[in-house]
Amino acid sequence: MGEDMAVVIDGKKISQDVRDEIREKTLRLRKERGIVPGLAVVLVGDDPASQIYVRGKKNACREVGFLSKEFRLPSDTSEKKLLDVIDGLNRDREIHGFLVQLPVPEHIRTDAIIEAIDPRKDVDGFHPYNVGRLFSGNPYHRSCTPAGIMELLDRYEIEIKGKEAVIVGRSNIVGKPLTLMLLERHATVTVCHTRTRDLAEVTRRAEILVAAAGNPGMISGDMIRGGAVVIDVGINRLETGKLVGDVVFADACKKASYITPVPGGVGPMTIAILLRNTLAAASVLLPG
Numbered sequence: 001m002g003e004d005m006a007v008v009i010d011g012k013k014i015s016q017d018v019r020d021e022i023r024e025k026t027l028r029l030r031k032e033r034g035i036v037p038g039l040a041v042v043l044v045g046d047d048p049a050s051q052i053y054v055r056g057k058k059n060a061c062r063e064v065g066f067l068s069k070e071f072r073l074p075s076d077t078s079e080k081k082l083l084d085v086i087d088g089l090n091r092d093r094e095i096h097g098f099l100v101q102l103p104v105p106e107h108i109r110t111d112a113i114i115e116a117i118d119p120r121k122d123v124d125g126f127h128p129y130n131v132g133r134l135f136s137g138n139p140y141h142r143s144c145t146p147a148g149i150m151e152l153l154d155r156y157e158i159e160i161k162g163k164e165a166v167i168v169g170r171s172n173i174v175g176k177p178l179t180l181m182l183l184e185r186h187a188t189v190t191v192c193h194t195r196t197r198d199l200a201e202v203t204r205r206a207e208i209l210v211a212a213a214g215n216p217g218m219i220s221g222d223m224i225r226g227g228a229v230v231i232d233v234g235i236n237r238l239e240t241g242k243l244v245g246d247v248v249f250a251d252a253c254k255k256a257s258y259i260t261p262v263p264g265g266v267g268p269m270t271i272a273i274l275l276r277n278t279l280a281a282a283s284v285l286l287p288g
């Protein structure tokens with residue numbers, strides 16, 4: 001690839017396309033079967049970033065015609081109280097999907113919370129049941145950010161089969177589930193982390209390189225193979241207030257064939273997939 005040849009993947013547009021499709025299907029579901037998909041979000045405490053995410057999810061629900069419910073609990077809410085709220089949502093017939101916005105305050109066990117959610121309503125795809133089904137090749141709800149990345153690759157008709165994919169980051173919400181999704185689509189996947197011995201040597205092998213470390217600018221141009229597809233999941237706020245990814249964007253553009261920007265790349269896809277999971281739960285289009 002020559003200078004500045006990378007195609008910049010427009011996550012904002014793709015996210016809008018997916019949401020438009022969801023709105024259409026929601027309308028049909030309501031007309032034909034009288035079902036209105038319902039999504040609830042539970043927020044414990046007043047973390048500013050979480051508040052922004054929750055507001056975004058609520059607006060997105062409104063836009064596609066979903067019912068949306070929001071539960072704001074104070075930061076000293078007990079685990080028991082939160083479990084009661086989850087129990088109520090598990091039984092709420094108007095609600096097809098819900099999530100507890102993470103992180104929760106430290107006195108609450110994240111695992112206990114996630115495991116209390118009915119897996120059918122776990123539209124974040126974090127419940128061990130959903131993780132296990134992804135692992136065994138018969139996924140139910142897929143976690144949203146990695147599924148959003150797969151959607152971007154597919155909508156840009158980027159071939160995955162047989163490709164060398166390298167993921168930097170092995171978290172439960174991005175790196176690990178994405179590993180399984182790429183494997184499911186026949187990529188050869190390598191996963192890197194802080195103990196990887198020679199990171200650059202591995203990333204330079206990647207035909208599809210995914211940076212999901214949360215480390216601003218850690219992927220420089222010389223770590224990218226010519227013509228690679230570069231997916232930047234990182235969202236890092238610099239002291240100046242600027243939002244940047246894990247990849248040095250300007251340099252990467254000169255090496256990559258496709259690249260996602262930050263913001264406007266992977267970020268907007270997460271909510272779109274959350275809505276899609278909720279719609280699937282409401283229409284019961286999921287595998288049994």
Ligand code: NDP
Pocket residue numbers: 145168169170171172173174175192193194195196199212213214215218233234235236266267268270
């Ligand atoms: P975590 O902190 O949970 O995981 C980061 C991973 O990256 C770890 O596996 C860590 O390795 C690895 N890592 C960190 N630094 C390095 C390094 N220098 N070299 C090699 N590996 C490294 O982060 P998340 O997965 O939750 O998020 C990653 C990024 O993606 C963040 O910037 C986050 O904001 C963003 N994000 C964006 C989303 C979206 O677009 N909607 C959604 C979720 C996350 P180790 O395991 O060894 O510690």
